[in-house]
Amino acid sequence: MANHISSEKRARQSEVRRLRNRANMSAMKTATKKVIEAVQKKDFSNIAELLRAAQSVIAKTRKKGTIHKNNMARRISRLTAYVNKARNAQ
Numbered sequence: 001m002a003n004h005i006s007s008e009k010r011a012r013q014s015e016v017r018r019l020r021n022r023a024n025m026s027a028m029k030t031a032t033k034k035v036i037e038a039v040q041k042k043d044f045s046n047i048a049e050l051l052r053a054a055q056s057v058i059a060k061t062r063k064k065g066t067i068h069k070n071n072m073a074r075r076i077s078r079l080t081a082y083v084n085k086a087r088n089a090q
Contacts, residue, residue, distance in 0.1 A: 024066040028075075031057040035079060039086045051083050 002008040031054040038047050055076050062072035 020064070021066045024061045024064055028054075028057050028061045028067075032075070032079060035083065039083060042086075042090065044087065044090065047083060047087075051080065054079060 002011045031050075035047070035050045035054045038044075038050055058067075058072055058075050058079075061067050062069055067075075
């Protein structure tokens, strides 16, 4: 347990940030899974909308500081490549 006032404040801040980061990561993973599931089901009718939404959520997660910019770029790049590969194979 924290003994100083400043360390108590730091513990409170860390807990709030941990919960916020957890929610952001969960939203990002959910958006990504929706795109992957649509590709696996070969449901290309709304794949562009899902991909755009997932890219937006990933970028917002980066903007909030939950992930590094290279992590964001890698996730978006791999997801887009996955969708494009599936489209071309169809």
